[in-house]
Amino acid sequence: MRPYIHDDFMLHSDAAVRLYHDYAAAEPIFDYHNHLPHAAIADDHVFADLAEIWLGGDHYKWRAMRANGVAERFCTGDASPFEKFEAWAATVPQTLRNPLYHWTHLELKRYFGIDTLLGPETAREIWDTANTQLAGMSVQSILRDQKVAVAGTTDDPADSLATHQRIAALNLSTKVYPTFRPDKAYALADPAAFNAYCAKLGATAGRGEIASFDDLLAALEQRHADFHAVGGRLSDHGLETALAEPCTLAEARAIFLKVRDGNTPSPEEQLGFGSLLMLEFGRWDAKRGWTKQLHLGAMRNNSARAYLELGPDCGFDSIGDYRQAPALVKYLSSLDETGELPKTIVYNLNPADNYMLATLVGNFQDGVTAGKMQFGSGWWFLDQKEAMEWQMNALSNLGLLSRFVGMLTDSRSFMSFPRHEYFRRTLCNLLGSEMANGELPPDFELVGGMVKNICFANARNYFGLAVDPSYSG
Numbered sequence: 001m002r003p004y005i006h007d008d009f010m011l012h013s014d015a016a017v018r019l020y021h022d023y024a025a026a027e028p029i030f031d032y033h034n035h036l037p038h039a040a041i042a043d044d045h046v047f048a049d050l051a052e053i054w055l056g057g058d059h060y061k062w063r064a065m066r067a068n069g070v071a072e073r074f075c076t077g078d079a080s081p082f083e084k085f086e087a088w089a090a091t092v093p094q095t096l097r098n099p100l101y102h103w104t105h106l107e108l109k110r111y112f113g114i115d116t117l118l119g120p121e122t123a124r125e126i127w128d129t130a131n132t133q134l135a136g137m138s139v140q141s142i143l144r145d146q147k148v149a150v151a152g153t154t155d156d157p158a159d160s161l162a163t164h165q166r167i168a169a170l171n172l173s174t175k176v177y178p179t180f181r182p183d184k185a186y187a188l189a190d191p192a193a194f195n196a197y198c199a200k201l202g203a204t205a206g207r208g209e210i211a212s213f214d215d216l217l218a219a220l221e222q223r224h225a226d227f228h229a230v231g232g233r234l235s236d237h238g239l240e241t242a243l244a245e246p247c248t249l250a251e252a253r254a255i256f257l258k259v260r261d262g263n264t265p266s267p268e269e270q271l272g273f274g275s276l277l278m279l280e281f282g283r284w285d286a287k288r289g290w291t292k293q294l295h296l297g298a299m300r301n302n303s304a305r306a307y308l309e310l311g312p313d314c315g316f317d318s319i320g321d322y323r324q325a326p327a328l329v330k331y332l333s334s335l336d337e338t339g340e341l342p343k344t345i346v347y348n349l350n351p352a353d354n355y356m357l358a359t360l361v362g363n364f365q366d367g368v369t370a371g372k373m374q375f376g377s378g379w380w381f382l383d384q385k386e387a388m389e390w391q392m393n394a395l396s397n398l399g400l401l402s403r404f405v406g407m408l409t410d411s412r413s414f415m416s417f418p419r420h421e422y423f424r425r426t427l428c429n430l431l432g433s434e435m436a437n438g439e440l441p442p443d444f445e446l447v448g449g450m451v452k453n454i455c456f457a458n459a460r461n462y463f464g465l466a467v468d469p470s471y472s473g
């Protein structure tokens, strides 16, 4: 019997099969945005078992388990690794039609050659088979075997870059770069946390105390330059909406001092402070030829109880229904006006905003850099077949799919790289069906060439991140 994950999985036409196998499958992976723990790369960590590599940090799985009635102890709690795995295995058959079902079996197949469907009866057998193989795998061997040319981690400017320097010195074929994500530099709602953050940033930047807004700016810009020096070329911001409230330097200075004294600024002041910083960040990105990523629209930490018990990023976030267009236009236009708009990728969490965003970014293309403004690939809850098709359809109809820099995992797990395969199959299936019905020409060099570019070359050319010659394509 044909295994569930077979060569032509998700490819529903001969054209799709040919596109995938001849143009997509062999392309290396350019994972320009993820949340991988970089210390595990530097240390070439070997995972103790399938629970550690697969369940730790994976809030998608925890969410599904909770929805299946599994107690917290087996998600984020103190149950043993095998108990957690068993709870996950019992959940998997209940995830039919959720992307987790596809990812799970793709991952088992690609990492361990396992064709058996995961469920309560097969849990033990799969656990044993995978664990035996995991003992002989290390993080660096995984990156090599999965043909990961680039991994872009997510880093706070207050964090040290020592691990990244260690990784660079290893000269791996996978190049690992930090991404500048300064969300905490404008999180003023909790003055104590902000002041602690300033102390940490001042120490990391080697500038001593941050006693003024000007000190804060100087320390952040220095970290931006430090990130550049280790090869970083991307920034990232997780925001409900873009920040674009007017705020003068004098106002920002006064707001800083207010927080410094332990007082919480008004919501307007917080917005203004963040807006001013965002303009600065945009200018630095433009000046150094970086790409700015804006992840817009997540409504986070919605269960007060769970937030108190577990903290952020544990699976209690959802799609927000914020109004995105006005502030985003204002922000991009302010930078554009002075010629300081960097290459930008806007990721959207609410699919209702797809058409709005795909047209909005089009206003800022500059006629110089092809694909400068990107409508980013399906993010988080939209990182699944249906929503990836929505995103690619909106982009095709309102912009240039051919210039799309493609997929990223956004993951915290070293087992997530097959999500690129999942995306590629979805892309080839979409295009293949239109070749089959005659809406796209039967020209494999033309359509396949675009597929190849979206899988790798577009990202390689766009970001300006150095790639090992073995992956230069």
Ligand SMILES: O=C[C@H](O)[C@@H](O)[C@@H](O)[C@H](O)C(=O)O
Binding pocket: 035, 238, 295, 313, 379, 380, 381, 409, 410, 411, 412
């Ligand atoms: O895919 C989902 C993610 O890993 C999600 O947890 C992140 O996108 C994260 O919240 C972030 O803010 O960058």
